[in-house]
Structure formats: C-alpha cells, structure tokens
Amino acid sequence: MLHRLYSPERWTFNGTDVSALQRQHAGLKRLQQQNYIVQNNSVEFGSNPLSGFRGLVSSSFHVVGAEGFVPSEAAMEQCSSWTSGCMTAEMETVKLKEINLALTPERDNSNKRKAEIAADERCIEKRSKGEVGMEYSEVKAKCSSTEISANTSSKENSKVSEVEKSKYIHVRPPRGQATGSHSLAERARREKINRKMKCLQELVPGCSKVTGKAGMLDEIINYVQCLQRQVEFLSMTLAALNPSQEFNVANFPAKEFPAYITKFPAAAKLPALANRACLPFFPTQPGATNCMPDVALHSPQASIERNSTYSVSTSQQTLNSSGISQLGPLSSWSLDSQGLYDEYNTGFQ
Amino acid sequence: MKNPSSSSVKSRFTRRFLRALIKINRQKPSSSSSREIFLRYRRIRIAADKAMACVIGSRRAWSRAVLRRIKNQKRKRLADSLRRSNGIHGMKKMVAKEEDEISYEQENELRKLVPGVGAMDLCSMLDETAHYVMCLATQVQVMRKIVDFYST
Numbered sequence: 001m002l003h004r005l006y007s008p009e010r011w012t013f014n015g016t017d018v019s020a021l022q023r024q025h026a027g028l029k030r031l032q033q034q035n036y037i038v039q040n041n042s043v044e045f046g047s048n049p050l051s052g053f054r055g056l057v058s059s060s061f062h063v064v065g066a067e068g069f070v071p072s073e074a075a076m077e078q079c080s081s082w083t084s085g086c087m088t089a090e091m092e093t094v095k096l097k098e099i100n101l102a103l104t105p106e107r108d109n110s111n112k113r114k115a116e117i118a119a120d121e122r123c124i125e126k127r128s129k130g131e132v133g134m135e136y137s138e139v140k141a142k143c144s145s146t147e148i149s150a151n152t153s154s155k156e157n158s159k160v161s162e163v164e165k166s167k168y169i170h171v172r173p174p175r176g177q178a179t180g181s182h183s184l185a186e187r188a189r190r191e192k193i194n195r196k197m198k199c200l201q202e203l204v205p206g207c208s209k210v211t212g213k214a215g216m217l218d219e220i221i222n223y224v225q226c227l228q229r230q231v232e233f234l235s236m237t238l239a240a241l242n243p244s245q246e247f248n249v250a251n252f253p254a255k256e257f258p259a260y261i262t263k264f265p266a267a268a269k270l271p272a273l274a275n276r277a278c279l280p281f282f283p284t285q286p287g288a289t290n291c292m293p294d295v296a297l298h299s300p301q302a303s304i305e306r307n308s309t310y311s312v313s314t315s316q317q318t319l320n321s322s323g324i325s326q327l328g329p330l331s332s333w334s335l336d337s338q339g340l341y342d343e344y345n346t347g348f349q
Numbered sequence: 350m351k352n353p354s355s356s357s358v359k360s361r362f363t364r365r366f367l368r369a370l371i372k373i374n375r376q377k378p379s380s381s382s383s384r385e386i387f388l389r390y391r392r393i394r395i396a397a398d399k400a401m402a403c404v405i406g407s408r409r410a411w412s413r414a415v416l417r418r419i420k421n422q423k424r425k426r427l428a429d430s431l432r433r434s435n436g437i438h439g440m441k442k443m444v445a446k447e448e449d450e451i452s453y454e455q456e457n458e459l460r461k462l463v464p465g466v467g468a469m470d471l472c473s474m475l476d477e478t479a480h481y482v483m484c485l486a487t488q489v490q491v492m493r494k495i496v497d498f499y500s501t
Contacts, residue, residue, distance in 0.1 A: 189472065193451075196475035203482050217455045220478065224462045227485035234492040235397055238370070239390035241499050 358484070361404045363491050369396035370495075395419055401488050410473075411481045414465025 193213075200220055201207045207219045373392050399419050405412040451471070459474065460466055463481050466474040 192472045193475065196472055196479065200475060200479045200482070203479055203486075213451050214455065217451055217459065220482070221455065221458050221462060224459070224478070224482060224485065227482065227489055228462070230489045231397060231485065231492065232394060234489065234496055235394040236386075236390045237496050238393050238492070238499070239386050241496065 358404055359487050359491060362400050362487060363495075365400035365403060366397055366491065367495070369393075369400060395422070397488060397492060401484055405480075405484060409477065409480055410465040410469065411463055411477050412465075412484075418464060 197213060197216055201216060204216075204220050204223045207216055207223075210216050210219050370393065373389065373396065398415050402412040402415040402419075407413050407416075456471065456474075459478060463474070463478050466477050469477065
C-alpha cells in the first residue's frame with residue numbers, strides 16, 4: 001500500500017508539484033470510491049487485526065469478536081456486518097489520508113489546484129483529438145515503465161494523462177483553440193443570418209428569384225422603401241380626401257368598417273354608378289349643392305376647388321373610373337368633394 | 350415569429366386608424382391650400398404609424414422606436430419629417446456590391462429604413478426587418494382599402 005502510494009511520486013517527482021497533487025488526488029478518489037480495494041489492501045498491508053476482523057464478520061454474523069480490534073466507533077455500529085465492513089474501510093481511508101498528509105507538503109493548495117485541473121480538463125476537451133491521443137500514448141508508456149499495480153493502472157493512467165495534458169496546455173499557447181471557437185461562433189451566426197434571410201425572402205415578393213445575399217438585401221431595401229412610400233402616398237391621398245370624409249366616417253362606425261372594407265367591391269358599385277349619373281350636372285349645379293342644409297360648411301371651399309380645378313372636372317368621367325391612385329392630390333380633392341355629395345345624396349335618398 | 354399580418358392585427362390597426370381619422374376630421378380645415386393638405390397628410394401619416402406601432406406594442410424594437418419618435422416629434426415635427434423624406438430620397442444611390450456578401454452600405458441603408466435597429470446585430474436586425482415588412486404590408490393594404498372606399 002505504501003509502496004503504491006509512493007510509486008507515482010517516484011516517477012513524477014521531477015520538480016513539479018502537480019505530480020504530488022496527482023498522486024494524492026488519485027489515491028483519495030480510489031480509496032473513497034472502491035472499498036473493496038481497500039479491503040484487499042488491508043490484507044496486503046499485513047495488519048493482522050483488520051484481516052482477522054474481516055474473517056470474523058464474514059463467518060459469524062456477530063461482531064462481538066471484532067470489538068477487541070476495532071475502535072469504539074465500529075463498536076457502536078453493531079447492527080450489521082456490512083456497515084461494520086464499511087466502517088473499517090473508512091477507517092482505512094482515514095489512515096491513508098493521514099499518510100498522504102504527512103507525505104504532501106502542498107496539501108493546503110490542493111483544492112485550488114483541483115479546480116485548476118478541472119478547468120484545464122474542460123479546455124482540453126475542445127482540442128483536436130490527434131494531439132490528445134499522442135499525449136495519451138506517451139503517458140501510457142511512462143506509466144508502464146513505473147511499477148504501478150495492475151488493478152489500479154487504468155485509473156492511474158487516466159489521471160496521469162489529464163495532469164500531463166494540463167501541463168501541456170500550460171506550455172502551448174491556446175491559439176488553435178481560440179480560432180476554433182471563433183470560427184464556430186462565426187458559422188453559427190452565418191447560419192442564423194441565412195435562416196433570417198430565407199424568412200425575409202418569403203415575405204418580399206420577387207425576392208425568391210434573386211440569388212445571393214446582396215441582391216436579396218437590395219430587394220428587401222427596395223421593398224421597404226416602396227412600402228414606406230406607399231404609406232406616405234396613401235396618407236397623402238387620405239389627407240386630400242379628408243375634408244369630405246367626416247360624413248362617411250360618421251355614418252360608418254369604426255367597428256363595422258372592416259366589414260365594409262372586406263366587401264368593398266360590392267359596396268362601392270352603387271355610389272360609383274350614382275356618381276357617374278350625377279356627373280353631367282356637376283358644372284352647372286353649384287346652387288344645387290349649396291342648397292343642401294348639411295353641406296353648407298363645405299360649399300365655399302368646394303366652389304373654390306371647382307374654380308381652381310375646373311379643367312380637371314371636364315375629364316372626370318374617365319378619371320372616376322380609373323381610380324384615385326392615378327390622380328394627384330388636388331384633382332382627387334375636387335373629385336372627392338363631388339363624389340362626397342353624390343354619395344351623400346344616394347345615402348339619404 | 351408571431352404572424353403580424355393576422356386578421357387580429359389587421360382589424361385592430363383598422364379600428365385604431367379609423368378612430369384617429371375621425372379625430373383628425375373633427376378639426377375642420379380653415380382653408381384648402383396645399384399647406385393645409387400637407388399638415389393633414391402629416392397628421393394622417395403619424396396616425397397610421399402610431400396605430401400600427403400601438404397594435405404591435407412594445408415587444409418589437411421598431412414599434413418602440415416609432416412610438417418614441419412620435420413622442421419626440423411633437424416639438425420638431427416639421428424639420429424631422431423634411432429630413433426623413435430627404436434622407437429616403439438621398440439614399441437612392443446604388444452601391445458597388447459583391448455577389449454573396451452583405452456590404453456595409455446595404456446594411457446601413459437597411460438600418461436607416463427600419464426604425465429602431467441602429468445598434469443591433471445583423472441577425473436581430475433581419476428579424477426586425479421581417480416583422481416590419483409584414484406590418485407595413487398590412488398597413489398599406491388597409492390604407493389602400495380605406496382610400497378606395499372613400500374615393501368612390
């Protein structure tokens with residue numbers, strides 16, 4: 001047992017405190033996790049009281065005979081043989097810990113180092129496999145040269161390799177790893193952008209034919225500009241329409257308006273027809289519109305508009321059918337003021 | 350991504366916008382000059398923007414930016430609108446572009462177009478742009494129907 005504890009120190013004690021830490025770490029872990037090893041070790045250790053105790057426990061279920069050898073803690077635990085066996089194992093580990101404490105002067109820093117080693121292990125996982133494999137084989141060769149016992153050699157190997165790797169990463173600048181993570185992040189970002197671009201491609205009409213991100217972005221920019229200008233233009237048109245609109249809006253409450261909008265073609269036919277029917281009388285009927293009681297407020301401005309855009313009103317028949325979108329704001333104004341009266345008439349007749 | 354062109358957003362925008370229109374129409378114009386039309390246009394434009402941004406709420410950057418801009422615009426309204434329209438027209442110059450990569454000029458152009466994406470990364474900006482495009486399309490659709498309805 002002591003020989004095994006000493007053995008790692010013998011071959012790795014070349015000035016680095018990592019070897020001492022490694023030996024202690026490996027020993028503690030192994031002993032705490034695997035009790036049966038400790039029990040086997042106790043047989044090898046030559047401590048006859050403990051081996052006799054084991055024999056007693058296994059043969060006669062009572063632990064009476066064990067009390068002579070085991071201290072008082074185990075005496076209190078007389079419920080079963082298994083728990084007492086565990087207790088002996090724990091005691092054994094405590095002993096070994098004391099030995100470790102005596103042997104390692106750097107034990108105070110062990111916790112800190114453990115954390116460092118864990119961090120280094122995490123870093124190492126990201127590195128390329130070839131280097132690690134090479135390192136690992138090297139460490140294996142080293143371990144085989146030393147006298148490590150057979151049942152713990154694999155565990156020792158892994159521990160040693162990790163320590164060696166941590167040493168390795170201290171020596172080498174982590175250049176490759178940095179670029180690796182950067183390139184990974186860059187790739188993820190590019191994929192994200194591609195997904196978003198695809199999403200946008202579906203939204204923007206005519207964008208699916210364009211290849212390349214630059215062309216697509218051009219299309220998107222154009223489309224957004226176009227939509228913003230459309231909103232501008234439509235609000236301008238609404239502004240031009242507005243003086244005549246309040247009757248309509250007052251007639252149609254806002255809640256019912258979407259219904260009107262959805263069946264717009266059917267709803268719009270009647271006023272349009274009435275509009276066209278009234279059109280020939282329009283230039284000769286300023287008095288007729290003036291005599292309407294509710295439109296008195298609007299009549300002066302309407303007459304002004306008629307004077308200013310009289311030439312437009314002659315071609316109103318064609319414009320009326322072609323729709324508002326081809327008209328300037330002023331012509332639509334006059335058109336609408338006339339259309340409003342007609343609509344007003346048809347609404348109340 | 351939530352679908353902003355759903356019927357609920359559309360109808361809510363329509364309702365808000367029409368309410369704003371009624372409110373604007375209550376104040377009767379003193380004259381029919383082009384100045385008056387321009388003022389009216391600006392108010393309608395702001396009302397449309399505000400209605401859309403209010404419908405979307407504060408969960409999107411562009412709607413937040415629009416609301417903030419409208420709030421800040423109360424004082425320097427005219428100058429800002431002039432500057433914005435100039436900016437849009439001034440951005441017409443084409444950029445020399447590579448085939449497959451997004452150039453900085455394009456990105457900046459899009460940043461100027463979509464409100465509230467000034468300091469975003471490209472991914473979030475594209476997300477915002479998609480949402481903004483959908484909302485703008487809805488807005489245009491509704492406004493066109495209103496105009497069509499009133500113009501007949």
